[in-house]
Every structure is written in structure tokens, then in C-alpha cells.
Amino acid sequence: MSHLSENNPLYEALGQYPTPFYYYNGDQLAEHIQSFQQLLHPKVQLHYALKANNNITIANLLREWGCHIEIASLGELRLAEAAGYLPEEIIYTGPGKSEKELRTAMAHQIHCINVESLAELEMIHQIATEYECKVRVGIRVNPDGEGISGASIQMAGVARPFGIDESQLAGVFERVVEMPYIQVIGIQVYAGTQIMDEKVLLSNFRYTLSLAAQIQARYPVQLEIVNLGGGFGVPYFSHEHPLDIESVMQQLTELIDEYVVHLPHSTFIVESGRYLLAASGIYVCQALYTKVSKGEHFVIVDGGMHHHAGATFRGRRPRNNYPLEIIPRHHITDGEQTQITSIVGPLCTPDDCLFKNVELPVIHAGDYICILQSGAYGLTYSPTQFLGHATPAEVLSYKGKSYLIREQGDPEDLLLRQQHIVPTTEWTAVL
Structure with a gap:
């Protein structure tokens, strides 16, 4: 598990925006891009692969x-x-x-x-x-x-x-x-x-x-x-x-x-795309419930494969866990125990597993789960229409300010551009 410093501007965003959301550190991104540009030969032009984000x-x-x-x-x-x-x-x-x-x-x-x-x-x-x-x-x-x-x-x-x-x-x-x-x-x-x-x-x-x-x-x-x-x-x-x-x-x-x-x-x-953006992005979701099934501990969160398929185990080899940070909303006591936990999303499929059998501090409902290295191939790579959940917001912090750069979706979005046609059909009884 990684560790975010408490002066990270993400902490301010947690109080402003409902989960799930993608968070991008614009200052970190700027420094990374500019450092990369300075390493390039004068005859090299850097192209951004838009599919990444x-x-x-x-x-x-x-x-x-x-x-x-x-x-x-x-x-x-x-x-x-x-x-x-x-x-x-x-x-x-x-x-x-x-x-x-x-x-x-x-x-x-x-x-x-x-x-x-x-x-x-x-x-x-x-x-x-x-x-x-x-x-x-x-x-x-x-x-x-x-x-x-x-x-x-x-x-x-x-x-x-x-x-x-x-x-x-x-x-x-x-x-x-x-x-x-x-x-x-x-x-x-x-x-x-x-x-x-x-x-x-x-x-x-x-x-x-x-x-x-x-x-x-x-x-x-x-x-x-x-x-x-x-x-x-x-x-x-x-x-x-x-x-x-x-x-x-x-x-x-x-x-x-x-x-x-x-x-x-x-x-x-x-x-x-990936190298330019991955480190500057974090996918933030929140624990809804905890449970034990057949002796295995689960945390069910409000985000998952439909927003961040790359972080799940769906079709991915080897089956490893992304880096993450847990930001608790409860008071942490000294010597708090850890446990082996799987973190899963809200979707009705076993593919919606974000973390499998990882040793973490005990997670409580309301705690934030922050998936790091998520600035590239997050939302663009994910099946956002699956099960009709709203798409996540995207938030940028840059030069001391926080910006909502994509609004959170709405359940009504699932109906966008659909046409509700009820054909008239005459049924003939077959004797």
C-alpha cells in the first residue's frame, strides 16, 4: 500500500465531490510533462495518445x-x-x-x-x-x-x-x-x-x-x-x-x-499516453459495506470495473493489485490490526474485483479507497454503460485551485439517444 501525504490536495477534494471520481494532480502532471520534454532531442516531437484519457x-x-x-x-x-x-x-x-x-x-x-x-x-x-x-x-x-x-x-x-x-x-x-x-x-x-x-x-x-x-x-x-x-x-x-x-x-x-x-x-x-498521465491520476471510491463470506473478508465499494476496468482482474495476467491508499473516516487507534481483504465493486459480476486478498488496515464503511496510477486508461477503457450506473466525475487540482472538469453522470444518461418504440403486433392464436 502506498502513502499519500496529508498536504496532498486530494484531501480537500474529498470534502467537495461525491464519490466515485477521478482526481488529477495538475501540478504533478505539469512537472512530469515538462521534465520529459526537456529530455527530448531537439528533432523529437512528443505526441499525446488521446485514447489514454x-x-x-x-x-x-x-x-x-x-x-x-x-x-x-x-x-x-x-x-x-x-x-x-x-x-x-x-x-x-x-x-x-x-x-x-x-x-x-x-x-x-x-x-x-x-x-x-x-x-x-x-x-x-x-x-x-x-x-x-x-x-x-x-x-x-x-x-x-x-x-x-x-x-x-x-x-x-x-x-x-x-x-x-x-x-x-x-x-x-x-x-x-x-x-x-x-x-x-x-x-x-x-x-x-x-x-x-x-x-x-x-x-x-x-x-x-x-x-x-x-x-x-x-x-x-x-x-x-x-x-x-x-x-x-x-x-x-x-x-x-x-x-x-x-x-x-x-x-x-x-x-x-x-x-x-x-x-x-x-x-x-x-x-x-500512459507514461505521461498515469502517475498524476487517482480513482477515488468509498466503502459501502463490509462482510465475511466463507471466512473471506470483503469490502463493497461504490466504484468498480465500470469506471476503472484496468484496475480489476478482468482478462488481466498476471493477477496483481494496483497500488492503493486507504483514507479512513474513523479515528485510528495505535496498533490497529490489519486483515486480508478483497475489495469489490457494486456490479453483479465476479469480474468486478478491484483488489484480491491484499493485507490492509481494517476498512470501515465510509472510508476512502484511492487507486493510484489511474491517470491513463481509466475511464476511457471501462464499460461505463454496464448496469447503468452513473459515470464518475473528474476533478483537477492546479495552481492552488480545484476544478470540476467532468460532471458526474446521471442515471437518466442510460436513456440518452434511445428511442422507446412499442410496435403494434397482432397475435394470432395457433390451434
Whole structure:
């Protein structure tokens, strides 16, 4: 269990906002982003992966701090623009972009559409020909090299829906030559996410830089963008240790200096969502009841999988507990006992388990359970409609002030955009 200092502004928020809610420490976030930016090579541009946290206030702050943005839907495009991102600061990715999405992205003249299949490239060229306008695209490459990832969630180097296999690039570039309205301006390689091994990250970056140099030398393209991906891991579990990000960035700078002679016109992109945001966010819920079943102690809380699926054990291996903090509302006596406890949410499914068999101080109804490392892939990753509970509020503390940046939902939201149709049906008795 972690320990929050009593001067943490979260304590003030506890008295202002009903649980459950997400809390973001804006000062901590600002310091983290700015420290990360200072480690980057001058030719590296940091892109925020909006899927990690789609709150418009958070997105706007990251824009103010120098981030560009990566999106993967029209909803995210709308939010990015509303947050102030300019078209030249937006890259659109994803393996299943529809014709409507592609037309909208082109109409908004975003900087680059990352292509993930030859069929998608054909559709883009068909639309571009209709509009008689040149479209800037990047080719997302699925590398052929062995051991390219080493990530907790591997997204390249094996059969995946993401990207075009490296072995198929020759055919793609042969086709590009025949497409007058397509301008290939870059490549993207995203090997995987939640990489905790410094050597793995740097090996992936070196592979991508080498691949970019080979593509530029072999095909008639000038790469304005070499998107190195990201995948910087954060420690969620007790056996994990933080990346030495200063060392990683220093070695990446040396790699870029090595390859920039082959890629003199390129901007190098590093993407991140989890690493940028995770540590600044806390999911706060409150104990409703305690009980014992078959000798096992349970605490039932007012939040759960529907708000923070990433913290539950649903489909996750290994089955470890997130870091947490208990903030009691009762008086703590010296020498208060601990007990092995499971903390579960209010949903009617055994998947709604936030913590399993963890040794904690005895929890009472009304105590706060604070799940740390929750700034990324919290609300955006969760089945918020399951069982119709209201969505949680989001709260930001920044420069001495507290802001409600997303209102708590309402049970009526479940009916939003539904149409209550009662068809008239004539029943005929069957004899």
C-alpha cells in the first residue's frame, strides 16, 4: 500500500465531490510533462495518445505544454480540435477507419493519416482523386524482425491487424508511384505498450530508425516523419520498477544523432499516453459495506470495473493489485490490526474485483479507497454503460485551485439517444 501525504490536495477534494471520481494532480502532471520534454532531442516531437484519457481539459493542458496529438476516431478528432489542436498537430491512426472517417480527416486537412493496410490506402486515393487533392499519409509498418517488441501487449512483429507487414512494403511503394494524389510523408512503428525493459525500448527504436533509413534510400520518398511509437511502461505492481527515463532518452538522443545523417529532413515522433498521465491520476471510491463470506473478508465499494476496468482482474495476467491508499473516516487507534481483504465493486459480476486478498488496515464503511496510477486508461477503457450506473466525475487540482472538469453522470444518461418504440403486433392464436 502506498502513502499519500496529508498536504496532498486530494484531501480537500474529498470534502467537495461525491464519490466515485477521478482526481488529477495538475501540478504533478505539469512537472512530469515538462521534465520529459526537456529530455527530448531537439528533432523529437512528443505526441499525446488521446485514447489514454480523453478529458478536454487534460488534452488542452498538454497542448499548452507543447504536445501534438494522436487520434483514432471522429469523436477524438472533434475533441482534439475543441481542445485547440491545429490540423498540423493531429495524426489519425487505427486499422479500421471508415470511408466517413477518412473523408472527414481529409476535409479537416489534418497533418497525416497513418495507413494500416493496402486496401485503406486504395480507399484514401479513391477519395483524394474525387476531391482532386493530395493527401499526406504515413505507413504504419509491422516489422519482420524477431524480438521487435518485448512488450506486455505486443502490437508488432507478429500477426496483427495493425500496420502493413514489412515484407509487403515493396508492393505498397510500387502502388504509391501510381497514385498521384498520395504523398507518403512518414512511417510509424508501434511495437507494443507497457514496456518496462530499457534495452527492449532502445532495440525497438534502433530497428525503426534503421528501417526508416532503408526506406528512404530504397524508395522515392522523403520521410518528414519517423514515428518511433512509444510504449514506455509505468509500474503498477510491487515487483515492477520505474524506467530510468533519463537513460532511455539519452540513448535515444545518441541513436537519433547517429541516424539523422540518413534522415536529414525528418522529425522524429515519440508517442505516449500512459507514461505521461498515469502517475498524476487517482480513482477515488468509498466503502459501502463490509462482510465475511466463507471466512473471506470483503469490502463493497461504490466504484468498480465500470469506471476503472484496468484496475480489476478482468482478462488481466498476471493477477496483481494496483497500488492503493486507504483514507479512513474513523479515528485510528495505535496498533490497529490489519486483515486480508478483497475489495469489490457494486456490479453483479465476479469480474468486478478491484483488489484480491491484499493485507490492509481494517476498512470501515465510509472510508476512502484511492487507486493510484489511474491517470491513463481509466475511464476511457471501462464499460461505463454496464448496469447503468452513473459515470464518475473528474476533478483537477492546479495552481492552488480545484476544478470540476467532468460532471458526474446521471442515471437518466442510460436513456440518452434511445428511442422507446412499442410496435403494434397482432397475435394470432395457433390451434
